[in-house]
Amino acid sequence: MNRQELKTIIQTEKNRELNHTGKQKICVCCGAGCLSSGAEEVMKKLQEEIKARGLEQEVEVVPTGCMGPCNQGPLLKCLPGYNMYQKVDCSNIEKIVQSQLVDKKPLEDLLLFADLREKPSLDAREDPYFKKQLKIALKDCGTLNPERIEDYLAHDGYVALDKALFELSPEEVIAEVKHSRIRGRGGAGYPTGLKWESVYKYVNDQKYVICNGDEGDPGAFMDRSVLEGNPHRVLEGMCIAGYAIGASKGFAYIRGEYPLAIKRFEQAIKQARKLGLLGKNIMGTAFSFDIEVRIGAGAFVCGEETALIASIEGKRGTPKPRPPFPAESGLWGKPTLINNVETFAAIAPIIRNGGEWYSEIGTPKSAGTKVFALAGKINNAGLIEVPMGTTLREIVFEIGGGIQHNEEFKAAQTGGPSGGCIPAAHLDVKMDYESLVSLGSIMGSGGLIIMDKSSDMVDVARFFMEFCMDESCGKCVPCRVGTRMLHDLLQKICDNKATQIDLDRLEELAVYVKEASLCGLGGSAPNPLLSTLRHFREEYESRIVKHD
Amino acid sequence: MVTNRTGHYELPATYKNDCLSYSFLFNYKNPGELFMKSDTAVPAKELPKTDPRVKLIAAKLKKENYQPDALIEILHTAQNAYGYLPKDVLAYITRALHLPPSRVYSTVTFYHFFSLKSKGEHTCLVCTGTACYVKGAQQILQAIEKETGIAPGKVSADNKLGVQVARCIGACGLAPAVVIDEEVQAKASPEEIIQKLNAKIGKI
Numbered sequence: 001m002n003r004q005e006l007k008t009i010i011q012t013e014k015n016r017e018l019n020h021t022g023k024q025k026i027c028v029c030c031g032a033g034c035l036s037s038g039a040e041e042v043m044k045k046l047q048e049e050i051k052a053r054g055l056e057q058e059v060e061v062v063p064t065g066c067m068g069p070c071n072q073g074p075l076l077k078c079l080p081g082y083n084m085y086q087k088v089d090c091s092n093i094e095k096i097v098q099s100q101l102v103d104k105k106p107l108e109d110l111l112l113f114a115d116l117r118e119k120p121s122l123d124a125r126e127d128p129y130f131k132k133q134l135k136i137a138l139k140d141c142g143t144l145n146p147e148r149i150e151d152y153l154a155h156d157g158y159v160a161l162d163k164a165l166f167e168l169s170p171e172e173v174i175a176e177v178k179h180s181r182i183r184g185r186g187g188a189g190y191p192t193g194l195k196w197e198s199v200y201k202y203v204n205d206q207k208y209v210i211c212n213g214d215e216g217d218p219g220a221f222m223d224r225s226v227l228e229g230n231p232h233r234v235l236e237g238m239c240i241a242g243y244a245i246g247a248s249k250g251f252a253y254i255r256g257e258y259p260l261a262i263k264r265f266e267q268a269i270k271q272a273r274k275l276g277l278l279g280k281n282i283m284g285t286a287f288s289f290d291i292e293v294r295i296g297a298g299a300f301v302c303g304e305e306t307a308l309i310a311s312i313e314g315k316r317g318t319p320k321p322r323p324p325f326p327a328e329s330g331l332w333g334k335p336t337l338i339n340n341v342e343t344f345a346a347i348a349p350i351i352r353n354g355g356e357w358y359s360e361i362g363t364p365k366s367a368g369t370k371v372f373a374l375a376g377k378i379n380n381a382g383l384i385e386v387p388m389g390t391t392l393r394e395i396v397f398e399i400g401g402g403i404q405h406n407e408e409f410k411a412a413q414t415g416g417p418s419g420g421c422i423p424a425a426h427l428d429v430k431m432d433y434e435s436l437v438s439l440g441s442i443m444g445s446g447g448l449i450i451m452d453k454s455s456d457m458v459d460v461a462r463f464f465m466e467f468c469m470d471e472s473c474g475k476c477v478p479c480r481v482g483t484r485m486l487h488d489l490l491q492k493i494c495d496n497k498a499t500q501i502d503l504d505r506l507e508e509l510a511v512y513v514k515e516a517s518l519c520g521l522g523g524s525a526p527n528p529l530l531s532t533l534r535h536f537r538e539e540y541e542s543r544i545v546k547h548d
Numbered sequence: 549m550v551t552n553r554t555g556h557y558e559l560p561a562t563y564k565n566d567c568l569s570y571s572f573l574f575n576y577k578n579p580g581e582l583f584m585k586s587d588t589a590v591p592a593k594e595l596p597k598t599d600p601r602v603k604l605i606a607a608k609l610k611k612e613n614y615q616p617d618a619l620i621e622i623l624h625t626a627q628n629a630y631g632y633l634p635k636d637v638l639a640y641i642t643r644a645l646h647l648p649p650s651r652v653y654s655t656v657t658f659y660h661f662f663s664l665k666s667k668g669e670h671t672c673l674v675c676t677g678t679a680c681y682v683k684g685a686q687q688i689l690q691a692i693e694k695e696t697g698i699a700p701g702k703v704s705a706d707n708k709l710g711v712q713v714a715r716c717i718g719a720c721g722l723a724p725a726v727v728i729d730e731e732v733q734a735k736a737s738p739e740e741i742i743q744k745l746n747a748k749i750g751k752i
Contacts, residue, residue, distance in 0.1 A: 032718060032719060032732075033719055033721045033722055033734075035732075036719055036722060036725070036732035036733075036734045037722065037734050069721075070719075070721025070722060071721050071722070073721075073722075215718070216715065216716070217716070218676075218677030218678045218679070218681075218715055218716035218720075219677055219678040219679050219716065219720050220716075220718075220720075221716075221718035221719070221720055221721075224718045255718075256624070256661050257714065257716075257717055257718065258718060294620075294621070295620075295621070295624055296661075297620055297623070297624065297659035297660070297661040297662060298659050298660030298661040298715075299658065299659050299660060300715060311620065312617075313617050314615075314616060314617040314618060314619035314620050314621075314655070315619075315651075315655065316654055316655055316658040317658065317659070373720055373721075374721075375678075375679035375720035375721055375723060376678070376679050376682045376683070376723075377682065377683070381679075381720065381721040381722075381723070382721045383721070413678060416678065447678065447720070449678045449679055449682060449720075451682055455682055463678070463681055464678075467715065471715075473658075
């Protein structure tokens with residue numbers, strides 16, 4: 001299909017949307033969270049109810065991706081008024097249809113956050129939960145049907161690819177990404193533009209693009225939601241990357257634990273191929289690119305790029321020493337670009353609106369927005385996207401609605417098993433790469449677990465060390481043996497059997513493991529331990545057996 | 549725990565011998581002469597060609613063009629078809645991809661998804677990710693063990709129920725989460741899970 005034919009399709013879809021303006025549209029959140037809370041039955045019942053009342057012509061029911069506040073699911077969003085309903089079940093569908101669609105009056109006591117706020121906002125966008133957020137990567141999640149490419153096309157889908165292919169040279173695309181100052185969203189925060197440039201510079205007849213969707217950090221689920229809620233956005237980002245670096249083949253490595261994400265991404269690939277947005281001569285140009293899905297088999301270490309490459313090659317996922325970096329010698333020895341799902345999701349808006357626009361959001365060193373998965377002892381657990389530099393206090397108390405049962409905030413754990421805990425004293429920390437590192441934590445993939453006083457910090461450190469011990473691939477000694485020794489020492493402290501000598505040894509060993517391990521898993525495994533030691537030392541010391 | 553890659557997974561002694569015996573497959577026209585030295589080694593059986601599960605694996609092998617790179621993809625297909633990876637199936641895949649048995653065996657034992665033993669007719673997967681941990685996943689595991697006697701990673705004696713732990717299923721907003729036979733139980737309580745499990749294995 002060439003460019004002209006595609007434009008016709010987009011126009012038809014846009015017209016269809018326009019014809020719908022003024023009409024009601026009910027979006028049913030079909031993200032993994034809401035599906036587990038029963039969104040499927042809700043949607044079926046809703047369709048039946050609308051049919052029974054003969055409103056099919058006036059109302060459109062759309063299954064969408066994640067809307068954010070997973071804890072309150074299943075969720076409904078009624079457009080154009082943005083009236084959102086929470087904890088919808090089959091028994092109150094009838095009431096909602098009656099007042100929302102027939103009487104045209106939102107039903108106040110079922111509105112989103114009706115149980116938390118004195119007066120819930122009719123327009124959900126006015127609620128502090130959404131007001132503080134800025135959605136770029138998640139923008140169309142929760143509005144469009146992820147299973148229809150036409151929906152994506154109507155929401156400026158593939159416009160960025162069109163712009164890149166017809167108006168920009170590969171160098172200009174890379175310059176635009178560099179200008180946006182976006183940094184890798186997988187955790188390490190390496191500038192994406194520089195990465196693209198280095199792969200571009202290696203001359204080879206075959207290069208690869210890999211999308212890292214092996215979201216292993218416990219407590220992070222943003223990649224899952226993006227892949228489930230807007231797979232075409234990631235696909236478009238990968239295509240643009242392929243064009244920029246000169247690759248003709250891409251792989252999306254998605255965790256086996258996410259069957260819905262795999263299904264939707266595979267479906268998106270099929271649809272894109274059908275419209276000529278993937279495959280040979282995309283939009284009639286000389287550029288050819290295709291994507292294959294590879295399913296992860298449940299190894300945390302495969303989030304590390306060299307281990308992920310080994311896994312795509314069908315081997316044990318053990319990391320390799322770098323250099324050579326994948327940019328030089330990656331998949332099957334060819335130059336390979338690896339980016340995270342969230343990074344690819346931000347590419348299309350950057351190309352569409354220009355790098356300048358993106359670089360103005362956030363802080364000077366960390367541009368743009370970051371998706372956080374808010375979970376633990378917090379009222380509004382779910383998925384949020386905020387500009388970099390938003391303080392932890394704003395996230396926890398304004399967006400997150402505070403700690404459950406009005407308990408006191410004790411710590412926030414960021415970055416999963418590679419990150420650390422931020423104590424209450426640092427609630428005003430700006431969430432960006434540098435500030436978090438200065439507190440001994442990392443941004444990581446964006447998991448944010450909130451803890452109250454019921455969480456024992458030594459036990460939390462032990463929990464993460466157990467995780468790293470189990471997930472160590474066993475290749476290098478500092479990690480394989482070190483994590484086990486650290487775990488045993490922590491267990492000893494938890495059992496109130498440790499002495500001061502053990503604590504000293506723990507600290508000493510943690511540094512060795514951190515410095516001597518081959519890859520990021522071992523290199524960051526002691527982080528939770530070191531950061532809890534730094535901020536909650538008294539909890540460790542109170543358990544030490546004293547000699548007299 | 550499921551198979552633990554740091555070197556302390558449990559492996560039945562007979563299986564170790566069987567794995568050694570895979571090497572004869574490369575010489576399968578003349579089995580046994582070169583490699584089969586152990587008395588316990590049993591040659592892998594030919595798989596019945598009419599079995600739909602075998603057909604599924606054969607189709608996947610063909611689709612992947614018998615490329616050794618596709619090993620993990622093919623193992624996924626086999627694991628989904630059988631629920632675990634029986635040794636005869638592994639032998640079949642090994643032969644078809646012309647891979648050393650050690651390579652297949654090391655890959656299978658590396659990844660949590662692949663299992664050499666049956667996971668049970670019904671499965672109960674308890675998420676022990678951070679959010680679930682903070683919200684009491686341990687209590688659920690303890691309750692299950694107390695009630696059914698099945699420790700995490702184990703299967704009941706009658707193979708009816710297997711209990712596993714997952715690192716994070718990505719349903720952190722609904723913690724603690726438990727997956728019983730593909731169905732996610734959000735904000736689970738120990739009592740609720742015990743009741744569901746008893747219903748599955750027909751205790752009530």
